[in-house]
Amino acid sequence: MIRERAYPVEPWHVREVRLDMDVLAQSESVFALSNGHVGLRGNLDEGEPHGLPGTYLNSFYELRPLPYAEAGFGFPESGQTIVNVTNGKLIRLLVDDEPLDVRYGELLFHERILDLRAGTLHRELHWRSPAGREVKVRSTRLVSFTQRSAAMINYEVEAVDGPIRLILQSELVANETLPAQSRDPRVAAVLESPLQAEEELTTDDGGLLVHRTKVSGLRVAAAMEHDVQGPERTTVESEGYEDWVRTTVGCVLKPGETLRVVKYLTYGWSSRRSLPALRDQVGAALAAARLDGWDGLRRAQREYLDEFWDAADVRVEGDPEVQQAVRFGLFHVLQAGARTERRPISAKGLTGPGYDGHAFWDTEMFVLPVLTYTQPSAVRDALYWRHSTLAQAHERARTLNLKGAAFPWRTIEGPESSAYWPAGTAAFHIAADVADALRRYILVTGDDVLEQEIGLELLVETARLWRSLGHHDRDGQFHIDGVTGPDEYTAVKNDNIYTNLMAQRNLLTAAECAMHYRDQAADLGVSEEEAAAWRDAAHAMHVPYDDDLDVHEQVEGFARLQEWDFEHTPPEKYPLLLHYPYFDLYRKQVVKQADLVLAMHWRGDAFTGEQKLRNFLYYERRTVRDSSLSACTQAVMAAEVGHPELAHRYLREAALMDLHDLSENTRDGVHMASLAGAWMALVAGFGGLRDHDGTLSFSPRLSSRLSRLEFSLQWRSMHLRVDVRPHQTTYSLRHGGPDAVLELRHHGEPVRVTCAQPVTLPVPPAHASGPPPEQPPGRAPLLHLPENAS
Numbered sequence: 001m002i003r004e005r006a007y008p009v010e011p012w013h014v015r016e017v018r019l020d021m022d023v024l025a026q027s028e029s030v031f032a033l034s035n036g037h038v039g040l041r042g043n044l045d046e047g048e049p050h051g052l053p054g055t056y057l058n059s060f061y062e063l064r065p066l067p068y069a070e071a072g073f074g075f076p077e078s079g080q081t082i083v084n085v086t087n088g089k090l091i092r093l094l095v096d097d098e099p100l101d102v103r104y105g106e107l108l109f110h111e112r113i114l115d116l117r118a119g120t121l122h123r124e125l126h127w128r129s130p131a132g133r134e135v136k137v138r139s140t141r142l143v144s145f146t147q148r149s150a151a152m153i154n155y156e157v158e159a160v161d162g163p164i165r166l167i168l169q170s171e172l173v174a175n176e177t178l179p180a181q182s183r184d185p186r187v188a189a190v191l192e193s194p195l196q197a198e199e200e201l202t203t204d205d206g207g208l209l210v211h212r213t214k215v216s217g218l219r220v221a222a223a224m225e226h227d228v229q230g231p232e233r234t235t236v237e238s239e240g241y242e243d244w245v246r247t248t249v250g251c252v253l254k255p256g257e258t259l260r261v262v263k264y265l266t267y268g269w270s271s272r273r274s275l276p277a278l279r280d281q282v283g284a285a286l287a288a289a290r291l292d293g294w295d296g297l298r299r300a301q302r303e304y305l306d307e308f309w310d311a312a313d314v315r316v317e318g319d320p321e322v323q324q325a326v327r328f329g330l331f332h333v334l335q336a337g338a339r340t341e342r343r344p345i346s347a348k349g350l351t352g353p354g355y356d357g358h359a360f361w362d363t364e365m366f367v368l369p370v371l372t373y374t375q376p377s378a379v380r381d382a383l384y385w386r387h388s389t390l391a392q393a394h395e396r397a398r399t400l401n402l403k404g405a406a407f408p409w410r411t412i413e414g415p416e417s418s419a420y421w422p423a424g425t426a427a428f429h430i431a432a433d434v435a436d437a438l439r440r441y442i443l444v445t446g447d448d449v450l451e452q453e454i455g456l457e458l459l460v461e462t463a464r465l466w467r468s469l470g471h472h473d474r475d476g477q478f479h480i481d482g483v484t485g486p487d488e489y490t491a492v493k494n495d496n497i498y499t500n501l502m503a504q505r506n507l508l509t510a511a512e513c514a515m516h517y518r519d520q521a522a523d524l525g526v527s528e529e530e531a532a533a534w535r536d537a538a539h540a541m542h543v544p545y546d547d548d549l550d551v552h553e554q555v556e557g558f559a560r561l562q563e564w565d566f567e568h569t570p571p572e573k574y575p576l577l578l579h580y581p582y583f584d585l586y587r588k589q590v591v592k593q594a595d596l597v598l599a600m601h602w603r604g605d606a607f608t609g610e611q612k613l614r615n616f617l618y619y620e621r622r623t624v625r626d627s628s629l630s631a632c633t634q635a636v637m638a639a640e641v642g643h644p645e646l647a648h649r650y651l652r653e654a655a656l657m658d659l660h661d662l663s664e665n666t667r668d669g670v671h672m673a674s675l676a677g678a679w680m681a682l683v684a685g686f687g688g689l690r691d692h693d694g695t696l697s698f699s700p701r702l703s704s705r706l707s708r709l710e711f712s713l714q715w716r717s718m719h720l721r722v723d724v725r726p727h728q729t730t731y732s733l734r735h736g737g738p739d740a741v742l743e744l745r746h747h748g749e750p751v752r753v754t755c756a757q758p759v760t761l762p763v764p765p766a767h768a769s770g771p772p773p774e775q776p777p778g779r780a781p782l783l784h785l786p787e788n789a790s
Helices: 021-030 185-191 275-312 320-337 362-374 376-388 390-399 430-445 448-469 497-516 518-523 528-539 582-586 596-602 609-620 630-640 644-655 672-686
Strands: 013-016 038-040 055-057 061-065 078-082 091-095 106-115 120-128 134-143 150-159 164-173 195-203 206-213 219-229 235-240 244-253 258-270 314-317 696-698 708-715 718-724 728-734 741-746 749-754 759-762
Touching (some): 038 134, 038 150, 091 150, 134 275, 150 275, 206 235, 206 244, 219 244, 219 275, 275 708, 314 320, 320 362, 320 644, 320 672, 362 376, 376 390, 376 430, 448 528, 497 518, 630 672, 672 708, 718 741
Parallel strands (some): 696 741
Antiparallel strands (some): 013 106, 061 078, 091 164, 150 258, 164 244, 195 206, 206 219, 235 244, 314 708, 728 759
16 A cells, blocks of 8 residues: 555645655556557656566557366457557666666655646656765656657756766667566466567667567557767767667766756557558657657647646645545546547556456446546547447357347457456446447537447447347346346346446437437338337336335345345455455345446436435445445445535545555556546536436535535537535536527526526535445445555
8 A cells, every 4th residue: 555645745746755665566557657549657767676567558469368267158268468568768877887776875865746737757866876976867758648659758867976977778678577467377478578579770869679469460669769968978879689779878977967868759559550661650750759859749748738627627625635636537537548549448548457458347437427528539539449349249249149239348459358257248238338428428529420420330239239138028027137237246147227227228329319310220220110129128127126125126136135244254354356255245245346326326317316315325334345446436426315424535535546555456557447436426426417318417515524626527619617615506618609508407407507607506405314324344435544554
C-alpha cells in the first residue's frame, strides 16, 4: 500500500517528495504517461532500479496458450497478452566513471511531479556519487496528445561542485528482462524475448529498430533522434545491434554549466504493412516531432489539455484529497482513450500489464459514460473498435449455438481470451453493455452518422443474441438462464436482474432503431416480425422478486441461498476468491461487487424509490467489495437513497484506489474503471445525473463534508455547467449559440436553460432514511487510511 504522505495533496499535481523503493512499481503506474496509442510506465530515466519496466502500444500483443486441466468444447485455445515493446525511455548517465544509480552514493534530493494541466512527468534529483562528485538532473517526459506516435524527453544535467566528465547513453532496447508474469511455463516461454529482430539502423544522432512477434506476427518499429546542447567539444555518436541502439553523448561540464539533450521517440506497429512502410512511418513521425520541437509539442500538449479541462473539470470543495484524485482519474481516463483510434480501452489503459492488457465490460459501463460527457470523440473510436470485432463475435455466438453476436469477456483484438467459463463466457451482459454505451453516445452527441454506419448493426446483433439466449416460459414470461452478472461470486444462475434489465433496454432500443431505419434494417434481414419479437421479449422480461423479504433478488432464488458466515471470516481471508473455492462462493449469499445495485444505477427507471432503499440495505450487508468496480456504484446509490455520508466514504475509496494502492495491485497498472468511477460517484452520486428516458435529469444533494461541487457535461454542441451548493444548484449553458435551449429536470421538475440566463434552483431538504446501512464485519469503507498504513 502507498503511504498517504507519499503524494502531498495538491489540486493539479501528483508530487512524489521522496523515492520509496518499496512502492517503486506502484509509482511507475501512477506516473505512467499515455495517449491511448503509446504508453510509457513511469520508470526512472536510467532504467534501474525498477519495479516493472513497461512500454506499450495499444493492441500490440503476443498469442499464448490458455491452460486447462481438462478442456471442453467451446473453450478458447489461445489468449492474447500485451507485449512490452522497445523501451525508448532509457537515458543512462555516468558521472566521471560512476553510473548514476540512486541506490549508490547519496541521493540529496529527489522529486517527481505529474502535472495534470501540462500533461508531463517532471523529475528533479541532486545526487552525490560514491566518489563525492555532485550533479543535478532535471528531466521532463511527454507523450503527445497531438502527435499520436510521438514521445519526448527533455534531459538536463548540471555540474555542481567542480569540472566533471559526463557520458550520457540514450538507448532503444527490445526484449528487456522482466519479472515473471505467469506461473505457467508455457506462457512464460512465449513472453520471454517475444520480439524477433528484423532491422536495425543507426544515424549520427539516433537510430531505429524493427521487430516482429514470434506467434502473432505483428511488426513494431521504434525510432529515436536527439537534439544536443552542451559545451564545446561535446561528442555525439551512435551504435546499434539486433535488440538495441545507443546514442552516446560525451562532454566535460564546469560548475554551473548544463548539458541538455532532447530525445524524440516515435513508435508504429502493424499486422499488414511492410517493413519499409513501417520504417518510413516512424521516420516521418520523427520528422514531424522535430518540426514542432520540444517547445512546440509542449505548448500543443498544454493547449490540448486546456480545452479538455475547460469541458471536463470537476471542482470539489471540502475534500482536497478527492479534488486531487478526481482530476488524477480524469487525466488517466483521457490518456487511455484520447488517441485509441478504433482500438480498445483496456482495464489498465497503457499503464501496466495487468489483466494481460485486456479490455472488459469495464470500458462500456465505467469508462465510456465519463468520456461520453467529457471527450465523446474517444467514445466514437471505442464503439467503432467494438464493431470491428463483430465477425469474431458472430463466430463465438455460433460456437455457443446462439444467434447474433457474443462479445468476449476479455480480449485485445476480438477473440475471447478468458479461460474461465463462469466468470467469462457466461457473463453475456457484455452485449447489453455495448448496446447501452452506444445508446448513450448517440443520445448525448446526436451522431446519426455513426448510428447508421455501425449503431444499427450492433443493436440488431446484440438483440438477436438475447432473443436466442432467452426463452418464454409456459406463462409467457421471458427468462435468460445460466448466466453470470457483474457479481462473479454468483455465477451461472438464472435471471440475473442486471442482465435481464440491460437486455430489456437493448431489445427495445434495437426495435426502435430498426423501425427508424427500415431500409438499412431490411438489409440486415430484420423484419417487422423480428422487431416485434424483441419488443415482446422485453415487455415479458422476468425480474425476480422475493415477496416475503420485499426485495428484488439478484438472481432467481438468491434469497433462499445459505448466508455467508461473515462473523467468522477473518480480515486476512479477503479477497475471498484467493482463500475459498468458487464452489463455496457460488452457493451462498455473498456479493463480490455491486450487481443488483449496479442495475438500480443504470436502470433506475425499473425500480421505485422505496424498492431502491430496501434493496440497497439488503445487498449492502452482503457485499464485500473484493472488486475495485464496486465502491463507485455503491457511492452513487448510497447518495440516491439518502445516505450521503456513506456515499462520501465510498467516493473516497473509489477515488483513492491507486493513489493509496488500496487493492495492493496498482503495481500492475491503474484501475481505470475505479478512476472513472470517482467521476461517477461525484456527478451521478452527489450531482444525481441520470439519462434513463433520453432527458438529462439531476437530483443534486451534497454530503456534509462537501461545500461545493461543480462539473461540466457536453450535450450535443452545448456545454452545461452544474454548480451544486448545499442549498441551491445553478445550471448554466455555453457554446450553444444565442438560441440554444437545454431542457432538463431538477429533482423531477422540468427546467429550461439558455446561454443567456443561468437558472438557480433550491435543493430540497433530504428525507430521513433511517439508520446507516450495515456492511459485512470489517468491510466498511475507510474514510481515512490508518496512520500506520504501509
